[in-house]
Amino acid sequence: MLKFVAIKTGIRVPRVHRSFQVEDETQYFSTKRYIVMDFIAGQSLDKSRPFRGRFFTDYSAGPFKDCAELQGWFNHKLEICKHYNKCPKDIPPFQFSTFVLTHQDISPRNLVLDRNGEVWLIDWANAGAYPPAFESAALMAQQFFPGFNKTVLAVIPRFPEEELQLDSITYGLITAALA
Numbered sequence: 001m002l003k004f005v006a007i008k009t010g011i012r013v014p015r016v017h018r019s020f021q022v023e024d025e026t027q028y029f030s031t032k033r034y035i036v037m038d039f040i041a042g043q044s045l046d047k048s049r050p051f052r053g054r055f056f057t058d059y060s061a062g063p064f065k066d067c068a069e070l071q072g073w074f075n076h077k078l079e080i081c082k083h084y085n086k087c088p089k090d091i092p093p094f095q096f097s098t099f100v101l102t103h104q105d106i107s108p109r110n111l112v113l114d115r116n117g118e119v120w121l122i123d124w125a126n127a128g129a130y131p132p133a134f135e136s137a138a139l140m141a142q143q144f145f146p147g148f149n150k151t152v153l154a155v156i157p158r159f160p161e162e163e164l165q166l167d168s169i170t171y172g173l174i175t176a177a178l179a
Contacts, residue, residue, distance in 0.1 A: 001127045002037070005101065012120045014038040040122060042114040054104065054126070054138045055166055057177035071096045077172030078165065080179050086171035094165055099129040104138040106152060107145055133162030141167065 002013045014037040024032040055074075056062075064070040074094040081087040103110075104126040112120045126138075136158050139149045172179065 042112040077169040080172040080176045087168035096131045100132045102130045102135045133159035137163040137166040
């Protein structure tokens with residue numbers, strides 16, 4: 001994803017040199033993954049702790065073979081939330097049709113100002129090709145930096161219905177994560 005972003009956009013991102021995994025029985029999937037990439041010297045624009053991906057459980061999800069499988073996973077989480085009255089019953093099912101590159105963790109802690117005054121966007125761990133609403137919904141869900149989030153949300157495309165859908169599956173992602 002970082003290579004794609006570097007080639008296709010004007011966003012400055014770290015370059016990946018190598019990735020690998022090692023066996024580690026203490027980890028959930030019995031492996032630990034590592035990425036060796038450029039270190040971007042500079043100062044992060046915040047000092048907060050990192051987030052995890054908002055729209056997938058800590059146990060992961062996928063990979064999905066196609067759009068229908070991804071959509072089915074999200075609709076299953078939505079149905080769980082409806083069944084346990086954790087979201088309104090009238091929220092429509094997900095219908096994914098378009099996918100775009102999303103970062104899903106845009107925040108001051110992931111913006112680094114280098115020695116030349118250039119801003120770098122780092123921490124692409126949650127990035128991928130997802131429906132466009134994932135970016136705005138992730139910003140809406142961030143608890144920290146409300147002023148920053150509001151500023152970014154004012155200049156990116158918004159998808160109110162999809163943002164509500166994504167917010168509505170929180171119970172299914174956390175409490176019912178393995179369902």
